[in-house]
Amino acid sequence: MSRKRQLIQLWQQFIPLSLSDVSMALGDPLTTTTLAHLPDARNNIAAVGVAKAIAIFCESPIIMLLHASNALAPTQASRRALWQFTLITSGGMSLLLALTTIPAIFAIVGEGWLGVAPSLSGTIRSTLTIVILWPLAIGWRRYFQGLLIHSGESNAVAMAGIIRLLVVGGILAGGFALRANGAVVAGMSLVWGVIAEAVVVTFLARRLGATKLPELVSTPELPKDLAGVWKFYAPLGGTMILGWGARAALVGIVARANDGSIALAAWPAAWGLVIVVANSTRMVQQMIIRNRQLLPDRVLIIFAITVGLVCSLILLSVSGTPLSQDAIGWFVGNDPELIARVRPVLLLCAVMPLLVSLQNALQGFLVSEGRTWGVNQAAGVGAVVMLGAAYVGTQLGQNGAIAAALGMMLGVTMEIGYLFYSWRSIRVSRTGAND
Structure with missing residues (x-):
C-alpha cells in the first residue's frame, strides 16, 4: 500500500475520534460565552475556571483509562481487571473531589495553595x-x-461526543434564558454532559459488539x-497527576501575578479557546496505539505532524485576522480589558x-x-x-495570562x-539487539 493511501486511511479513522475531542473541548468556550452574558461575569468566569482546575486535578489519575x-x-x-480498576479509581476520585468541598479543606487547597480570594470561595x-x-462518569466513559x-467503531465515539455537546449546549441555553446563576449553570452543564456521554457510549459499545469478550484469554505481555493493571497503569495515572496538578498550580501562580x-x-478564557483546536489532535495517540503494528513509524510520525500543522494553521487564522477582536468580544462579553488580555495569548499559543x-x-x-514510565518522567x-x-515571568512583571501561556508552551516543548x-533510546537498543 502506498504511503499516500496509508495516510488517507489514518485520516479516515482519526476524524471521527478528533470530532469527539473537539465536541468535548467546545464546552469550555460555550460556558465562558454564557457566563460572559450573565450577571457578575468576570467573577463567575474566574470561579468556574478555578473549580474546573481542581476538578480536573481530581480527575487526572483516570484520564489515561482511555489509553x-x-x-x-x-x-x-486484561479487560476484566481493567474494569474493576476503573470502578475503584473513578469512584475514589469522585470521593476526593467531594472532600475538597468541605470548607476547612477548601481553605487549605483554594485559599492557601491556589491563593484564591475569599470572595470567590463560596462560588x-x-x-x-x-x-x-464527574470523575466517576469520566472513568466509566x-x-x-x-x-x-x-x-474500529470511531464513529460511535464521535456520536456520543456530539450528544454530550448538545446536552451541554441545552443546559447553558436554558440557564441563559432563565438568567440563572452562572456558576451553577456551568457546573450542571459540565456534569450532565459527561453523564449523558457515558450512557450513550456504553449503549453503543454493547450494541456494536465492542464489549464482546475476545477469544484470547490472556497473554504474557498484558x-x-x-x-498487574495497577503496575501497568500507575505511570500513566502519575503522568496525568503531574500534568494536571501542575496546571492547577499554574492557577495559583496566575492568581499571584501583578494583574x-x-x-x-x-487565562481560562483564552486557554479554553486554544484547547478547542489543540484537543482535536489528542486522538493521534490512539491512532498510533491501534496502528503501531500495522504501519511504519515514519508514516505515523508524518501523520502526527500533518495533523498538528493543519490545526495550528486553523488557530492562527482564527486569532490573527482583523475580525478576531470582534469574535473575542462576543466570546468574553463587552469587557475591553479582558479582550485585550485574551487576544495576545491566542496568537502566542498558535503553535x-x-x-x-x-x-x-x-x-x-x-x-x-x-x-509507561518514560511517559511519566517526561510529564x-x-x-x-x-x-x-x-513563575519567573510573573516575578519579572509579565501579566499572568502571558506568563502562563509561555510557561505552558515551554513545558510541553x-x-x-x-x-x-x-523513544529514540528504544529504537537504538532494538537496532543494537538485532545486530
Whole structure:
C-alpha cells in the first residue's frame, strides 16, 4: 500500500475520534460565552475556571483509562481487571473531589495553595459540589471509548461526543434564558454532559459488539489481574497527576501575578479557546496505539505532524485576522480589558496544536511499547519547566495570562524533547539487539 493511501486511511479513522475531542473541548468556550452574558461575569468566569482546575486535578489519575482500555482490550483477563480498576479509581476520585468541598479543606487547597480570594470561595465550592460525580462518569466513559476504538467503531465515539455537546449546549441555553446563576449553570452543564456521554457510549459499545469478550484469554505481555493493571497503569495515572496538578498550580501562580484578578479570568478564557483546536489532535495517540503494528513509524510520525500543522494553521487564522477582536468580544462579553488580555495569548499559543500532536504521538509510541514510565518522567520534566517559567515571568512583571501561556508552551516543548529521547533510546537498543 502506498504511503499516500496509508495516510488517507489514518485520516479516515482519526476524524471521527478528533470530532469527539473537539465536541468535548467546545464546552469550555460555550460556558465562558454564557457566563460572559450573565450577571457578575468576570467573577463567575474566574470561579468556574478555578473549580474546573481542581476538578480536573481530581480527575487526572483516570484520564489515561482511555489509553489503557485501547491497549488492554485484546484479552479477556486484561479487560476484566481493567474494569474493576476503573470502578475503584473513578469512584475514589469522585470521593476526593467531594472532600475538597468541605470548607476547612477548601481553605487549605483554594485559599492557601491556589491563593484564591475569599470572595470567590463560596462560588467555587458550590460549583465543585455540583460536579462531584464527574470523575466517576469520566472513568466509566473512557473505558467504553477504548473498547470502541479497539473495535474500529470511531464513529460511535464521535456520536456520543456530539450528544454530550448538545446536552451541554441545552443546559447553558436554558440557564441563559432563565438568567440563572452562572456558576451553577456551568457546573450542571459540565456534569450532565459527561453523564449523558457515558450512557450513550456504553449503549453503543454493547450494541456494536465492542464489549464482546475476545477469544484470547490472556497473554504474557498484558496484565491479567488488578495488581498487574495497577503496575501497568500507575505511570500513566502519575503522568496525568503531574500534568494536571501542575496546571492547577499554574492557577495559583496566575492568581499571584501583578494583574491577578483580571488574569484569573483571562487565562481560562483564552486557554479554553486554544484547547478547542489543540484537543482535536489528542486522538493521534490512539491512532498510533491501534496502528503501531500495522504501519511504519515514519508514516505515523508524518501523520502526527500533518495533523498538528493543519490545526495550528486553523488557530492562527482564527486569532490573527482583523475580525478576531470582534469574535473575542462576543466570546468574553463587552469587557475591553479582558479582550485585550485574551487576544495576545491566542496568537502566542498558535503553535500549541502542533506541540500537542507531537506530544501525543510520542506518548503513543511509548505506551505501545509498554514503556509507561518514560511517559511519566517526561510529564514531570514538562511540569517543572512550565511552572518555573510561569513563575519567573510573573516575578519579572509579565501579566499572568502571558506568563502562563509561555510557561505552558515551554513545558510541553521540553516534554516532547524527553519523550523523543526515550523513544529514540528504544529504537537504538532494538537496532543494537538485532545486530
